[in-house]
Amino acid sequence: MPKKYHIDTRPTPPRFTPIGKSGVMDWRTGCLRCKRCAKTTCVYGVYNLRTFNSRQLADSIDYYCKNCFRCVQSCPVGLITKTINPEYLEMGDTYWTPDIISSTWYQAETGKIPVSGAGYGGPFVGDGFDDMWTDMSEIVRPTRDGIHGREYINTSIDLGRKLPYLSFNAEGKLISEPPSLVEIPLPIIFGELPMGNLNETIYLAIAQAAYRLGTFLVVTPEEFLRPYAQNIIPLLSQEVLNRNLEWVHEAKIIALPHSETIKQSIERIKTARSEAPVLVKLPLTPKAKELVTQLTMEGVDIVHVYADTHGRELESTSPRFIKEMVMEIHLHLVEKHMRDQVTLVASGGIAMAEHVAKIIICGADGVVIDLPLLVALECRLCKDCLQGESCPVEIQDIEPDWGAQRIINLMSAWHGQLLEVLGAMGLREIRRLRGEMGRAMFYQDLEREIFGAIFGEKRGDN
Ligand code: SF4
Ligand code: SF4
Incomplete structure (x- = not known):
C-alpha cells in the first residue's frame, strides 16, 4: 500500500x-x-x-x-x-458567487474544510453541478477519525494510457509492453490562468505548489519555470516544437493544443521521446465526443477537455454544461471499449471540491483548475485587470512562497473534502469513483421518474 x-x-x-x-x-x-x-x-x-x-x-x-x-x-x-x-x-458573477470566493479565501488561509455552524441555508437544487447530489449512504460506516486518520483512502490517479489486455507467450511470460503511466496523489492538475495581472511570481507560486503537492502545472513553458521542470507539463505549440525540443526531453508529460496538424506534432514528440505520455488540449465543442474518440484511436495518452469559465460548451448556440458533455464522452468511450485507453481530464467551472467529485462521477479521471488558484491568491474576480486597470489586491506583488502556501492550503481543504465524499460512499479509492453515476442522483431524473409521475411534470422539463 x-x-x-x-x-x-x-x-x-x-x-x-x-x-x-x-x-x-x-x-x-x-x-x-x-x-x-x-x-x-x-x-x-x-x-x-x-x-x-x-x-x-x-x-x-x-x-x-x-x-x-x-x-x-x-x-x-x-x-x-x-x-x-x-x-x-x-464580487464575482452568477457562477463564481461571492460565497464561493469567500469560502476559497478561508480555505487558502487556514487549510481547513469550511463549515457552516448555522447549517446549509441555500436552495437544494440549481443549475450546473447543483442539480446533482452525491450518495452519502455509507456515512455512518467509517468514522471521521477513520477518514482523516486510521483509514487509508487513496486519492491518486494515473495519467496515461492503459493496455486493453495483456499478452503472454507460450511460457507464460508477459510480452505486452505497458505504456508509461504517471501517478499523481490528487486528481487535480493546475492550468493556465485566464486572467489576472500575471507575471513570473504568480506562476512560480503555482509551480512551487505543484512541486510540493506532487502534481503538475500545464502551461506554456518559460525559462523561469526550469527549476520546476519535473512538475511542468509544457504546452507546446507547433511553432515551439519546430524551434526546439528541449522541454520534450525534460518533461514527464508533454501537452499539445488540438489543431489540424496534431497528428504530425504527436509523431514528432513520439519520435523524440516515445515513453513520455502526450496530453492534447481540446475545447468542449459539439464535435468533442467524436474528436476524443479519434484522438484515443490515434494513440493520444491524455485528453484535456475544456469548457468556458462557467463550465459551458464552446462554439454552440445552446451550450450544454460540462458535466453532461463529460458524461457523453465517457459513455461513448465505454461503448467503444476504449475507455481505459485514455485519461480524461476536464476543466471549466470547477470551483469547489464537490465539483471535482461530481465531474469524476460523470466520467472524468481528474480535473484541471485555474480560477480557484487565482482566488487563493486573494483575487476578487473583479475583472479590472481585463480592462487594463490596476488590481485591488496588487496580485502582481505576491511572494511566491506565500502564494504557494495559500494554494497548498486550498488543496489540503479540497483533499479533506474528497476524503469525506469517498468515506461517505464507502470507497477507498478515487479511481473507483470514475463514471460511478449510480453513486449520484440527478434532479432531472428524479423529476421525470418519481415526482413527475405523482405531481405532474414541471414546465421546461424534458
Ligand atoms: S457575536 Fe456573532 S454576530 Fe456579533 S460580531 Fe461576533 S460573530 Fe459576529
Ligand atoms: S482582483 Fe481583479 S484585477 Fe486583481 S487579478 Fe483578480 S480579477 Fe484581476
Missing part, C-alpha cells in the same frame, strides 16, 4: 482585508455604557480582531464575523445591527 498522502498546511493570512459578507453597525447614540458590553460576548473575539484599513476604507469585522447574531441579540437597547455588505454582493 502506498504511503498515506499528507499535505502540510500553515495559516497564511491574506495581505489585504478580505471583503466580508455582512457588516456590523453599532450606533453610539443611546448607549447605556453597560458594564459588560454585548460586543465583549462575541465568542470569536471579532471586536478585538477588528482593524480599519484606511487605504482600503475597509473594516475587517466583515470578514471575521461568523454571523451568529449573539452581539445583536445581547445589546439591551438594540444598538447593534447587522447588514449585508453591498461590496460583497458585487
Whole structure:
C-alpha cells in the first residue's frame, strides 16, 4: 500500500482585508455604557480582531464575523445591527458567487474544510453541478477519525494510457509492453490562468505548489519555470516544437493544443521521446465526443477537455454544461471499449471540491483548475485587470512562497473534502469513483421518474 498522502498546511493570512459578507453597525447614540458590553460576548473575539484599513476604507469585522447574531441579540437597547455588505454582493458573477470566493479565501488561509455552524441555508437544487447530489449512504460506516486518520483512502490517479489486455507467450511470460503511466496523489492538475495581472511570481507560486503537492502545472513553458521542470507539463505549440525540443526531453508529460496538424506534432514528440505520455488540449465543442474518440484511436495518452469559465460548451448556440458533455464522452468511450485507453481530464467551472467529485462521477479521471488558484491568491474576480486597470489586491506583488502556501492550503481543504465524499460512499479509492453515476442522483431524473409521475411534470422539463 502506498504511503498515506499528507499535505502540510500553515495559516497564511491574506495581505489585504478580505471583503466580508455582512457588516456590523453599532450606533453610539443611546448607549447605556453597560458594564459588560454585548460586543465583549462575541465568542470569536471579532471586536478585538477588528482593524480599519484606511487605504482600503475597509473594516475587517466583515470578514471575521461568523454571523451568529449573539452581539445583536445581547445589546439591551438594540444598538447593534447587522447588514449585508453591498461590496460583497458585487464580487464575482452568477457562477463564481461571492460565497464561493469567500469560502476559497478561508480555505487558502487556514487549510481547513469550511463549515457552516448555522447549517446549509441555500436552495437544494440549481443549475450546473447543483442539480446533482452525491450518495452519502455509507456515512455512518467509517468514522471521521477513520477518514482523516486510521483509514487509508487513496486519492491518486494515473495519467496515461492503459493496455486493453495483456499478452503472454507460450511460457507464460508477459510480452505486452505497458505504456508509461504517471501517478499523481490528487486528481487535480493546475492550468493556465485566464486572467489576472500575471507575471513570473504568480506562476512560480503555482509551480512551487505543484512541486510540493506532487502534481503538475500545464502551461506554456518559460525559462523561469526550469527549476520546476519535473512538475511542468509544457504546452507546446507547433511553432515551439519546430524551434526546439528541449522541454520534450525534460518533461514527464508533454501537452499539445488540438489543431489540424496534431497528428504530425504527436509523431514528432513520439519520435523524440516515445515513453513520455502526450496530453492534447481540446475545447468542449459539439464535435468533442467524436474528436476524443479519434484522438484515443490515434494513440493520444491524455485528453484535456475544456469548457468556458462557467463550465459551458464552446462554439454552440445552446451550450450544454460540462458535466453532461463529460458524461457523453465517457459513455461513448465505454461503448467503444476504449475507455481505459485514455485519461480524461476536464476543466471549466470547477470551483469547489464537490465539483471535482461530481465531474469524476460523470466520467472524468481528474480535473484541471485555474480560477480557484487565482482566488487563493486573494483575487476578487473583479475583472479590472481585463480592462487594463490596476488590481485591488496588487496580485502582481505576491511572494511566491506565500502564494504557494495559500494554494497548498486550498488543496489540503479540497483533499479533506474528497476524503469525506469517498468515506461517505464507502470507497477507498478515487479511481473507483470514475463514471460511478449510480453513486449520484440527478434532479432531472428524479423529476421525470418519481415526482413527475405523482405531481405532474414541471414546465421546461424534458
Ligand atoms: S454576530 Fe456573532 S460573530 Fe459576529 S460580531 Fe456579533 S457575536 Fe461576533
Ligand atoms: S482582483 Fe481583479 S484585477 Fe486583481 S487579478 Fe483578480 S480579477 Fe484581476
